[in-house]
Amino acid sequence: MQGLTPxxxxxxxxxxxxxxxxxxxxxxxxxxxxxxxxxxxGQIYPELRRLEAAGLxxxxxxxxxxxxxxxxxxxxxxxxxxxxxxxxxxxxxxxxRDEGLLRVxxxxxxxxxxxxxxxxxxRDEHALRLERFRAIESRVAEDAWDSTVLAxxxxxxxxxxxxxxxxxxxxxxRARARRAQRERRGAPDRR
Amino acid sequence: MQGLTPxxxxxxxxxxxxxxxxxxxxxxxxxxxxxxxxxxxGQIYPELRRLEAAGLxxxxxxxxxxxxxxxxxxxxxxxxxxxxxxxxxxxxxxxxRDEGLLRVxxxxxxxxxxxxxxxxxxRDEHALRLERFRAIESRVAEDAWDSTVLAxxxxxxxxxxxxxxxxxxxxxxRARARRAQRERRGAPDRR
DNA sequence: GGCCACATGTAATATGTTACATGATTGT
DNA sequence: ACAATCATGTAACATATTACATGTGGCC
Numbered sequence: 153m154q155g156l157t158p159x160x161x162x163x164x165x166x167x168x169x170x171x172x173x174x175x176x177x178x179x180x181x182x183x184x185x186x187x188x189x190x191x192x193x194g195q196i197y198p199e200l201r202r203l204e205a206a207g208l209x210x211x212x213x214x215x216x217x218x219x220x221x222x223x224x225x226x227x228x229x230x231x232x233x234x235x236x237x238x239x240x241x242x243x244x245x246x247x248x249r250d251e252g253l254l255r256v257x258x259x260x261x262x263x264x265x266x267x268x269x270x271x272x273x274x275r276d277e278h279a280l281r282l283e284r285f286r287a288i289e290s291r292v293a294e295d296a297w298d299s300t301v302l303a304x305x306x307x308x309x310x311x312x313x314x315x316x317x318x319x320x321x322x323x324x325x326r327a328r329a330r331r332a333q334r335e336r337r338g339a340p341d342r343r
Numbered sequence: 344m345q346g347l348t349p350x351x352x353x354x355x356x357x358x359x360x361x362x363x364x365x366x367x368x369x370x371x372x373x374x375x376x377x378x379x380x381x382x383x384x385g386q387i388y389p390e391l392r393r394l395e396a397a398g399l400x401x402x403x404x405x406x407x408x409x410x411x412x413x414x415x416x417x418x419x420x421x422x423x424x425x426x427x428x429x430x431x432x433x434x435x436x437x438x439x440r441d442e443g444l445l446r447v448x449x450x451x452x453x454x455x456x457x458x459x460x461x462x463x464x465x466r467d468e469h470a471l472r473l474e475r476f477r478a479i480e481s482r483v484a485e486d487a488w489d490s491t492v493l494a495x496x497x498x499x500x501x502x503x504x505x506x507x508x509x510x511x512x513x514x515x516x517r518a519r520a521r522r523a524q525r526e527r528r529g530a531p532d533r534r
Numbered sequence: 535g536g537c538c539a540c541a542t543g544t545a546a547t548a549t550g551t552t553a554c555a556t557g558a559t560t561g562t
Numbered sequence: 563a564c565a566a567t568c569a570t571g572t573a574a575c576a577t578a579t580t581a582c583a584t585g586t587g588g589c590c
Contacts, residue, residue: 187439
């Protein structure tokens with residue numbers, strides 16, 4: 153086996169931060185890394201088995217009563233691999249997929265009004281994501297401060313910035329549309 | 344066949360904007376949508392065939408000399424499907440994958456210095472992406488203005504914002520580390 | 535002649551989501 | 563009794579990347 157995938161590293165990291173079961177990994181991820189690196193059960197459970205086979209985590213059956221449960225912890229090797237990745241200077245994977253932005257990109261195929269509507273929708277969707285984020289933030293203790301909170305702050309700041317930028321873009325587009333309309337009606341543009 | 348995938352729509356849209364061959368679709372995508380919706384040859388060529396089978400694009404063999412070439416254009420149905428998507432109000436797919444941010448999120452597993460280094464790396468990587476973007480921007484005519492330019496402006500503004508935010512985060516982290524050091528050395532924190 | 539850009543395509547692989555199956559425990 | 567939550571897992575499917583194979587045409 154060569155390098156781990158980023159998703160494997162998320163799982164490793166979350167166990168490092170205290171998640172014990174696959175279920176907990178998923179829960180932690182959903183309220184924390186989800187925004188910038190999500191993971192589904194279909195990845196988590198098989199990946200935990202792979203990490204165990206590779207000796208990076210140690211799993212232990214931890215049945216209480218009739219509940220089947222498997223608790224994992226990092227091994228020494230797992231900690232080393234995790235730390236090596238955290239300080240590595242290899243280029244980081246970065247990708248964005250934004251369907252709303254795609255719509256705006258193709259805005260030349262739309263009327264002025266339709267384009268403005270697409271921009272407003274983009275802003276509204278970011279505003280909705282922001283609300284959900286703030287709900288998570290409100291559950292964080294006020295004086296708590298660690299890196300996970302820094303990442304949360306980034307998410308919130310990012311969404312706020314987006315709401316502002318697209319609000320501004322909408323304003324600019326409206327002004328443009330008005331100007332174009334005046335030019336069509338009245339005196340042609342002279343420069 | 345039910346709905347198209349966003350990637351199919353990118354291809355449809357790029358043909359709508361004037362790309363004719365699979366090769367051109369890839370080229371256009373690489374200098375425009377790549378930042379928020381990339382596509383590889385492995386998707387483009389098979390997808391073009393599917394779109395043609397669905398009657399959304401019409402392909403025509405356009406061999407000049409010995410060069411095998413297939414030129415596509417939107418059909419009426421293709422234009423309608425594209426327009427319907429552009430104005431649809433279904434929720435838009437949005438996802439971000441940022442490995443650098445992931446590293447920072449796990450920063451509690453690092454020393455102060457290592458965390459600061461991770462943050463600086465994140466900023467530097469955004470700065471590098473920004474440079475590449477500005478190179479694309481410089482090739483755009485000054486007075487050109489359309490939606491694709493708006494999307495480019497968004498990309499640049501986004502990266503600039505990131506560089507600023509992470510510069511500021513680094514500053515805050517350094518201040519925190521100094522404060523913590525003072526407290527360890529001198530009078531203990533009292534509250 | 536050699537290199538690069540143009541051009542099309544596929545196979546293997548990797549990655550990721552969704553939906554489903556299964557069952558215990560806890561709270562109302 | 564019922565719903566929600568805890569808990570594990572897989573199969574089918576969807577999506578995407580990488581690497582390779584193949585060949586032309588233009589330029590130096």
